[in-house]
Amino acid sequence: MGGTMKLHRSAKLPRLLVAGSLLGAAIVVEAASGLSASASSKTSISVAYAVDTTFDTTPLANKWWGALKKEFEAKYPNVTLVLDPIHGGEPDFLTKLALQFKQSSPPDVIQFPSTEIALYQSSGYLKTMDQYLVGSGKSWFSQYPNVIQNEGKIGSHIYAVSAGENNNGLYYDKAILRKAGIKLPWQPTTWAGIISAAQAIKKAEPKVIPLWTDAGTSAGPNGAGYGILNLLAGSSNPTIQTGSGKMVVSSKGLLETLDFYHTVFADGLGAPTSQLFSENNAPNIPSTDFAKGTLGIAVAANFIGGNWTKMVSFPYWPQAGTAIGVAGLPKINGGGYASTLSGWDFGISSKTKDATAAENLINMMQEPTNMIEAANWAGWVPPVKSYWANPLYANFDAPFAKEFGQLLPWSSELPSSANYSVWVQAIEQASGTIAQTPSTTGSAAMSQMKGYVTNQLGSSAVASLP
Numbered sequence: 113m114g115g116t117m118k119l120h121r122s123a124k125l126p127r128l129l130v131a132g133s134l135l136g137a138a139i140v141v142e143a144a145s146g147l148s149a150s151a152s153s154k155t156s157i158s159v160a161y162a163v164d165t166t167f168d169t170t171p172l173a174n175k176w177w178g179a180l181k182k183e184f185e186a187k188y189p190n191v192t193l194v195l196d197p198i199h200g201g202e203p204d205f206l207t208k209l210a211l212q213f214k215q216s217s218p219p220d221v222i223q224f225p226s227t228e229i230a231l232y233q234s235s236g237y238l239k240t241m242d243q244y245l246v247g248s249g250k251s252w253f254s255q256y257p258n259v260i261q262n263e264g265k266i267g268s269h270i271y272a273v274s275a276g277e278n279n280n281g282l283y284y285d286k287a288i289l290r291k292a293g294i295k296l297p298w299q300p301t302t303w304a305g306i307i308s309a310a311q312a313i314k315k316a317e318p319k320v321i322p323l324w325t326d327a328g329t330s331a332g333p334n335g336a337g338y339g340i341l342n343l344l345a346g347s348s349n350p351t352i353q354t355g356s357g358k359m360v361v362s363s364k365g366l367l368e369t370l371d372f373y374h375t376v377f378a379d380g381l382g383a384p385t386s387q388l389f390s391e392n393n394a395p396n397i398p399s400t401d402f403a404k405g406t407l408g409i410a411v412a413a414n415f416i417g418g419n420w421t422k423m424v425s426f427p428y429w430p431q432a433g434t435a436i437g438v439a440g441l442p443k444i445n446g447g448g449y450a451s452t453l454s455g456w457d458f459g460i461s462s463k464t465k466d467a468t469a470a471e472n473l474i475n476m477m478q479e480p481t482n483m484i485e486a487a488n489w490a491g492w493v494p495p496v497k498s499y500w501a502n503p504l505y506a507n508f509d510a511p512f513a514k515e516f517g518q519l520l521p522w523s524s525e526l527p528s529s530a531n532y533s534v535w536v537q538a539i540e541q542a543s544g545t546i547a548q549t550p551s552t553t554g555s556a557a558m559s560q561m562k563g564y565v566t567n568q569l570g571s572s573a574v575a576s577l578p
């Protein structure tokens with residue numbers, strides 16, 4: 113973790129004892145130090161976080177948060193940091209966090225997926241952070257790219273700050289592609305190129321999963337951001353939410369995306385539902401399949417490369433850097449690449465007992481060593497630009513960090529709105545239906561999606577586009 117700075121205080125301080133309240137309590141005024149009673153008294157703040165789903169392993173999460181607690185309490189000896197780890201997959205985490213928000217004393221600082229910001233803000237759970245961030249000398253926030261600064265902005269106020277970001281691309285097993293007669297390095301220029309490569313793999317290596325792309329709801333909202341939404345981002349019409357705030361339930365882009373899924377699963381090119389519907393962190397499964405030599409191609413996130421490092425060991429695979437290649441996910445008919453940009457954020461509860469202490473904690477988590485270690489161990493791109501060239505980050509999972517950094521400019525932010533959680537549940541259900549029943553057409557899956565979102569939000573909250 114980052115360096116520790118301790119507060120040194122004189123062993124003897126002149127004190128003035130003043131009789132005070134109706135209960136006869138004494139108020140101690142430390143005149144010589146200039147400290148107020150509230151500053152000198154012991155207080156505590158709590159931080160809630162997903163212990164099993166953010167970092168690559170739970171032990172790494174425990175190590176990072178445990179070291180942060182020691183550092184924070186050393187720098188702020190009058191504040192106790194209470195760690196509140198929430199266990200389970202992302203859906204379990206979100207359910208448990210929602211219950212905590214409804215308590216009279218919820219956690220002071222909260223970690224959550226960026227896609228949930230607007231939902232929590234609209235529910236009144238989050239404190240505005242404008243005064244803390246803007247014009248206050250927070251150099252780390254000023255170094256966020258504009259798209260990431262705006263990640264936590266709802267209306268004219270900021271309610272959350274990024275802890276780390278994810279983007280996506282194509283991983284491929286070089287040996288398997290060679291056996292399938294595919295020229296390396298491989299860089300498909302259209303979606304048809306991805307399908308043809310997967311078909312060649314199936315023919316050459318029948319026991320290998322040709323193409324991994326997520327399906328179903330087991331991985332929660334972020335699962336779609338690691339898979340199907342990247343296809344949508346590269347479709348003819350990637351719009352998820354209109355300028356007027358309506359959720360798109362029918363469009364050429366949605367149909368193209370769901371038709372792609374229909375082709376993948378109808379042709380037997382996708383992963384089995386036993387993996388796709390696994391509650392055991394399904395987005396990480398490609399890392400183990402690649403290491404076993406049982407997967408040809410995967411639409412997956414930047415963190416997969418970090419899984420193979422000795423530090424993360426999920427699994428440790430020192431040959432990964434030469435055995436696996438990375439390609440950009442092409443747009444449907446070419447003309448560039450596509451990727452979603454998503455991640456995890458920190459917010460401060462609107463009911464916090466000590467906003468200053470909460471702000472100090474977030475500031476410490478953004479310091480270089482703390483943020484880069486979190487990025488390395490969780491598989492994030494740190495949002496602070498100057499950290500990207502830091503050897504602690506750049507050398508962690510070479511060459512993958514550099515390759516996904518080059519794809520970052522093609523990334524686009526997912527919506528942050530109260531209705532997005534309903535919409536993303538619907539597209540995950542639609543993809544899961546196709547995976548489970550491959551005869552389901554893209555049109556039928558889109559109709560299912562439209563019905564679910566319309567039923568949940570009402571017809572006035574949805575839109576159909578060409």
